[in-house]
Amino acid sequence: MERYTERVDSRLKELDAVSTGVCPGCDTCREDHGEFVVEEDDEREPGQNAWYVVTPYPGGTRKATEADYYRTEAEAEGAARKTFADAWSNCEVETEASFRRGGCGICNSPLGGNFEVWHWLDADGAIQHEYDACIDCVHYLANGTLPEGEE
Numbered sequence: 730m731e732r733y734t735e736r737v738d739s740r741l742k743e744l745d746a747v748s749t750g751v752c753p754g755c756d757t758c759r760e761d762h763g764e765f766v767v768e769e770d771d772e773r774e775p776g777q778n779a780w781y782v783v784t785p786y787p788g789g790t791r792k793a794t795e796a797d798y799y800r801t802e803a804e805a806e807g808a809a810r811k812t813f814a815d816a817w818s819n820c821e822v823e824t825e826a827s828f829r830r831g832g833c834g835i836c837n838s839p840l841g842g843n844f845e846v847w848h849w850l851d852a853d854g855a856i857q858h859e860y861d862a863c864i865d866c867v868h869y870l871a872n873g874t875l876p877e878g879e880e
């Protein structure tokens with residue numbers, strides 16, 4: 730079997746701007762994350778602002794207050810995008826690795842385990858999301874740490 734770094738490099742050499750984890754300001758990551766998304770409150774009276782941003786706080790998701798409501802979905806989306814980016818820069822966006830049976834899309838390891846989102850830029854500059862970065866690859870891409878047994 731090829732060494733870990735050779736496997737990773739051969740996968741990544743054709744891809745631009747690879748990174749792991751949530752990307753700030755990215756609608757796909759925000760929706761996958763499930764918080765900082767926009768919902769319509771159908772119990773609001775006609776004429777009241779009905780769109781709000783689902784905002785997490787330590788211990789859960791709080792109910793929207795009057796100040797969280799927006800008149801249109803587009804306004805709420807703008808606010809949600811900003812809230813998500815702010816939370817990300819304050820390290821308040823918690824990400825959870827999810828368990829999968831398949832192998833890693835970066836180093837090609839066939840083992841199941843916990844995987845994280847990763848992404849790269851295609852030729853048009855659009856962010857492509859993949860959901861199969863193993864924890865070894867997350868560490869390697871973040872700070873160059875090699876998995877145990879590799880050098």
Ligand SMILES: [Zn+2]
Nearest residue numbers: 752755757758
């Ligand atoms: Zn993203």
Ligand SMILES: [Zn+2]
Nearest residue numbers: 833836863866
């Ligand atoms: Zn991997």
